[in-house]
Amino acid sequence: MAEHPQKPANLIKWFDPRNKSLGSWAFILNRITGLGLTLYLFLHLIMLGQLARGPEAYDGFIALVKNPIFLVGELLVIAAAFIHGLNGIRIGITSFGIAGGKQKQLFIGLMTVAVIAIVYFAIRMFTH
Amino acid sequence: MTQTWHVTYEIFRKKGDQSTHYDRFEMKVDPDEYVLDGIERIWAFHDRSLVFSHACHHSTCGACGMVVNGVEKLTCITPIRSVTKDGGVIRVQPMRNFPVISDLSVDMTVFYQRMESVGHQPVVSVGFEDSKGKLDSEDDLLRLSDCIECGLCISACPIALTTPAYLGPAVLAGAQQSGDLNPCVLELVDSENGAWRCHSAYECTEVCPSHVDPAWRIMDLRKKLVARRIKKFFGVK
Known part of the structure; x- marks a missing residue:
């Protein structure tokens, strides 16, 4: 009886970009940013939970997140939101037969918009 | 004028329950030969136990699909110069996502059954415009449809x-x-x-050797399915 050489548990191979086309890079990028945003959602809820522990605890937490390391983290969240959101628009459009043949051009165009937006927010965040 | 390249074929080997490994074969090749030519020479002159599938040698039967240096290829139409260089390596693996029978040969039974189940027509009238799904079955003359059922798209699909x-x-x-x-x-x-499991990586269309554009077809199928549901919701036949 022949067996499957690749098991369904091989989810980790989704993240291997070697020898892949632009469509797969978009696929991988969407998964990484999606997981990142999910992680951020939990961290955000933990932060909101500080409100219930009184003003001192909340102010202490806010002082902590003003650290430049956290600012970089926030910029990563913004980057993930732009990349995931704009790529999601591309997937939504093409998934129903609209501009399916132009998915690469759509990806390059929307990611250009994402990069411009990320640079704009980076300048705003680190110069104010 | 014929060139000669020295290349190393690294061939995936699997026999029964034995552990998998790669065998290396140093070969002198013409870079304009196809990857399958080299595999056939390995079988003919180096190792008669090598198992691989092939038939027509001109991209009609779809039997010789393999993974060449990490990318799905129909090996009978893949020139050696397109996948390596003089002194380089050609790593050949069986297609992914199919059970391996032995070495480079995979079991495509379930795939063929599924193709039959959905009513795929391997032979169509010459007037059938299957590049974009337009039907014209008035003609008596027949031809093979674009999809050669090689399975490369399934191998490449994440x-x-x-x-x-x-x-x-x-x-x-x-x-x-x-x-x-x-x-x-x-x-x-x-x-x-079915159609809703696709996550739009478009690898299928990238590796298709026959310009079927499966990704476009899946999206078009979704459009048809949604249209049916909307019509059903409003009671339109």
């Missing part, structure tokens, strides 16, 4: 990698091509493991 239950690009494209979305076909394609 979703098929994680669940063998997913019908896969060729099967969904076959359903779209057939144009006959009868209740049996709908049950297969309008389901969790």
